[in-house]
Amino acid sequence: MVAINSAAIQPTMIEEELFGHEAGSFTDATKRKHGLIEVAEDGVLFLDEISTMPTDVQAKFLRVLEEKAFRRVGGTVLIPTNVQVVAASNRDLKAMISNGTFREDLYYRLKKVDLHMPPLRERKEDIPELIGYFIRDENGQQGSNVEHVTQRAMDALMQYDWPGNIRELRNTIGRAVLFCDGLQIDISDLPVDIAKQA
Numbered sequence: 001m002v003a004i005n006s007a008a009i010q011p012t013m014i015e016e017e018l019f020g021h022e023a024g025s026f027t028d029a030t031k032r033k034h035g036l037i038e039v040a041e042d043g044v045l046f047l048d049e050i051s052t053m054p055t056d057v058q059a060k061f062l063r064v065l066e067e068k069a070f071r072r073v074g075g076t077v078l079i080p081t082n083v084q085v086v087a088a089s090n091r092d093l094k095a096m097i098s099n100g101t102f103r104e105d106l107y108y109r110l111k112k113v114d115l116h117m118p119p120l121r122e123r124k125e126d127i128p129e130l131i132g133y134f135i136r137d138e139n140g141q142q143g144s145n146v147e148h149v150t151q152r153a154m155d156a157l158m159q160y161d162w163p164g165n166i167r168e169l170r171n172t173i174g175r176a177v178l179f180c181d182g183l184q185i186d187i188s189d190l191p192v193d194i195a196k197q198a
Contacts, residue, residue: 002040025074159197
């Protein structure tokens with residue numbers, strides 16, 4: 001699996017990242033570069049935050065999905081590809097289609113299976129299990145031996161709205177494990193804005 005976060009790449013560079021380029025295709029292109037479509041051959045290409053992909057690149061990517069082939073930037077040879085595509089967005093793509101910032105044909109080409117993942121604040125019943133997983137993961141990474149969260153700390157974690165979603169929860173638990181002196185994370189190990197929920 002090869003992942004690309006469109007939001008983390010400058011819009012002018014996304015095409016090159018996806019398709020690669022041929023030597024001499026622009027000033028600094030001294031040698032051929034394989035794009036991520038090519039790197040993901042016979043595997044999965046994960047396009048995170050596809051909503052930030054420029055519309056001209058969306059059109060070119062749609063062609064890849066339809067023709068199962070692409071050209072490197074500056075290239076003339078059509079390169080066949082066998083890659084599965086998974087795309088994700090935290091924005092409403094249908095609203096973007098309405099305002100002309102996302103291609104409708106690409107949306108329906110990608111939409112074989114549509115999974116809606118509600119934000120953490122809408123599925124708080126998952127929080128205790130996620131916390132347990134993150135504690136075990138952090139113990140392995142940090143060499144610590146935290147076992148669980150006190151009830152008071154759990155109450156605060158359950159009351160918080162998690163605007164940063166699962167990433168914020170992961171970072172919160174990572175920080176708590178780092179600062180925890182004993183076997184259990186307590187309210188004092190949590191950031192102030194979460195601790196005040198208790």
